[in-house]
Amino acid sequence: MTTIRGATPDDAAAIAIVQVRTWHAAYAGLLPQEHLDRRTVELRTAQWSGRLQSGEEEVFVACDPRGTVVAFATGLAxxxxxxxxxxxxxxxxxxxxxxxxxxxxxxxxxVGAALQAEGFQSAWLRVLSDNTPARRFYEKLGAEIVCETTEEIDGFAYREHFYGWRDLSKL
Ligand SMILES: CC(C)(COP(=O)(O)OP(=O)(O)OC[C@H]1O[C@@H](n2cnc3c(N)ncnc32)[C@H](O)[C@@H]1OP(=O)(O)O)[C@@H](O)C(=O)NCCC(=O)NCCS
Structure with a gap:
């Protein structure tokens, strides 16, 4: 059974490993390889240490029966x-x-329930327009398209879709 729990600062390295491995698998071919390679586990661990200690984000992890983090998600203002x-x-x-x-x-x-408990009504997110599996996932969970935009990443222009839930209780 995989359990979901709130993350602590001790999870920084485990979250970084999930982020880097998943990022490479999902974004190879969508973003420049150099851009992916620069975001190492070490760099991400340092970033997550700061983010988890700040307490500004709701961070949840999914742990397999051995306690290894296999997934995470975050929410914030x-x-x-x-x-x-x-x-x-x-x-x-x-x-x-x-x-x-x-x-x-x-x-x-x-994450949606934690945001609601803090008084938030709604939440948006950004996703690369070419990340079709993630877009299908958000749509399956009832997100609506809010807008489309172009983001510059390492000098290249990428299309992004913003999705959102106007009422988090529907998530
Ligand atoms: C996108 C992602 C977060 C989805 O998580 P997941 O655990 O694989 O998805 P779930 O198993 O919880 O799926 C939930 C529902 O969405 C549906 N779904 C998930 N991916 C889907 C897809 N590619 N196409 C259609 N439906 C999909 C599932 O069938 C399920 O439907 P159900 O509720 O009727 O059973 C995960 O695949 C991932 O980490 N992808 C790579 C990283 C990434 O792109 N992150 C998003 C960056 S913006």
Whole structure:
């Protein structure tokens, strides 16, 4: 049985491993390889240590029966004005071998419930327009398309879709 729990600063390295492995699997061919390679486990661990200690984000992890982190998701106050949304989904990553087992849905619902408990009504997120599997996942969970935009990453222009739930209780 895989369990979902709130993350602690001790989870920084485990979250970084999930992020880097999943990121490479999902984004190879979508983003420049150099961009992927620069974001190492060491770099991500340092970033997550700071983020987890700040307490500014709701971070949940999914752990397999041995206690190994296999997925995580985060939520926070909206980092930019997006069409009336007050909350934001910061990240969601499920290791390739753990995908398709309902963990993404359980994690997103845990984040949504935590945001609601803090008083947030809604949440948006950004996704590369070419990341079709993730878009289908968000759509399956009832997210609506909020807008499309172009983001510059390492000098290249990428299309992004913003999705959102205006009522987190529907997530
Ligand atoms: C996208 C991601 C978070 C989904 O997590 P997951 O654990 O694989 O998804 P779940 O098993 O919880 O799926 C939940 C529902 O979405 C559906 N779903 C998931 N992926 C789907 C897809 N590619 N196409 C259609 N439906 C999909 C499932 O069938 C399930 O439906 P159900 O509730 O009727 O059973 C995960 O695959 C992932 O980490 N991908 C790589 C990283 C990434 O792209 N992250 C998002 C960055 S913006």
């Amino acid at each position: 909206s980092s930019e004005p997006v069409d009336g949304f007050d909350g934001e989904i910061g990240a969601i990553y499920v290791l390739p071998e753990a995908q398709g087992q309902g963990l993404g849905k359980r994690l997103l619902r845990a």
